[in-house]
Amino acid sequence: MFLKTLELRHFRNYETQRVEFTAPKTILLGENAQGKSNLLESVELLATLKSHRTSRDRDLIQDGFATAHISAEVRRDVSYADLAITLREKGRRTVARSGEKLRRQLDFLGALNAVQFSSLDLDLVRGGPGVRRVWLDTLLTQLEPVYAYILGQYQQALKQRNALLKQDDRTPDAAQLALWDAQLAALGTRVIRRRSRGLARLVPIAQYWHSAISGKTENLVLQYAPNVPLTEDDPQVIQAAFLEKIQQRAIAEQHQHTSLVGPHRDDIDFTINDTPARQYGSQGQQRTLVLALKLAELELIETVVGEPPLLLLDDVLAELDLKRQNQLLEAIGDRFQTLITTTHLGAFDADWLQRSQICTVQAGQIMTDPKHNRHNTTPL
Incomplete structure (x- = not known):
């Protein structure tokens, strides 16, 4: 799939901006707080209907305006789609696909796939369980x-x-x-089973990438840690275990006035060479782990949907040492359309620069510098 155009109106610090993507890789160059991350965030919304930076639509709307608009043209192998999202300070957002306003936002998902990788993703390892649940749910x-x-x-x-x-x-x-116990157990079982199966598909891919990046010196284990015991993938067995645990925690729930049982309390355990990555992993090990997870996401999405997703790299090169930078850039190649933000071009070799569209971002304005865009390539 290929993102051909993106148009923003009153989104974050963009008043009106249209970008046409002309190469497999687009480098967004500029100082901090100029709008580079905001542009990637708009693409993330088109892919997932969520932002990893905020859960409130009003935070996405430019000051002084009541609405914001994101629209895009997406080309896929066998289809073409126009996508549009309207965000409102008050009231519900609306979505449209190929000019048709959709009643269910669920029907909007799947037209564009993207994997976001930012410096915030290091919280996947060192943050709380909620960060890991959101990551897995977004992938699923x-x-x-x-x-x-x-x-x-x-x-x-x-x-x-x-x-x-x-x-x-x-x-x-x-x-x-x-x-409500019965409802929670029935619906929670569906969540648990999908999380378990999805992670099982991701694990061998992540282990492959982790081994490659670490030079085969480290062994990564990813393990789903459900709040409800998961002994087998049988919905009746899981529901029974769910209800049994609810009974066990009934007094504590009434004392704390909240539900203590269910997938809203799941976690994912990462261990490197039998050592918990969160507690004992070095920064280098944590970065290697997150990089392996993101490369695994790309590969798994490509396998399932049949086309390579977009890759959104938000200021991650500064978080990686030279070795990991090179491994990431080599793994990307021209296989994935990539939008990458940076404050300088020093991390990219001449071949990458020649094959990239380079845009300068300044105060919510995006400019394409002709002297930086002499690539002899065509869009994917």
Whole structure:
């Protein structure tokens, strides 16, 4: 797939901006806080309907305006799509595909696939479980867009159950709570099974890349750590274990007024040479792990959807040493359309620069410098 054009109106610090992508790689060059990351964020929204930087649409809208618009033209192997998102300071966002306003946002997913890699992704290793859950859920949504609906159903049931547990100075009605227990277990089982199967597909790819990047000196183990015991991939067995654990934690839940059982408390364990990466991994080991995960995401999405996704690299070269920079750039090649932000061009060799479209970003304005764009290549 290839992102041909991107147009932003009142998005972050962009008033009105249109970019036409003309090469397999686009380097966004500029100082910090000029809008480079904002552009990548808009592409991330087109791919996942989410931003890893904020959960509030009003944060994405330029100051002084009530709405923001993102639109793009995407070419795929056998199709072509115009995508559009309208964000509102008040009220729900709307999405359109090829000029048709969609009633369900779920139907928007899948037209564009992208993997985002930023300096914030180091939190995958050293951050809390919530960071890892969001990472895995975002990946699964791109592999199987219906997962967004399944996860949304679970989160809604969780919200309703928590509301029942939060009633002040009242013991929740036993019959009503039992109904929500059953709902939570049924919906949570669907989430657990998909997380388990998705991670199982990713693990061998990530292990391959990790071995290659570390020079075969380190052994990576990724293990799903579900909050509900997962002994086999049988929905009835998982639901029974779910309900049993709810009964075990019933007194604690009523005391804490919140649900303590379910995939909203899952985690993913990373170990390197039998050592927990979060606690004992060096910065170099943590960077190698995250780089391996991102390369594995790219490969898995390409396998599942049948086309290579976009790669969004947000100021990550500065986080990697020269060896890892070279391994990343070599792995990308021309296989993936890549948008990469940087404050200088020193990390790129002459071949990369020749085959790249270079855009300067300054104060929400994007300019293509002809002297930097003499590449003899055509879009993917």
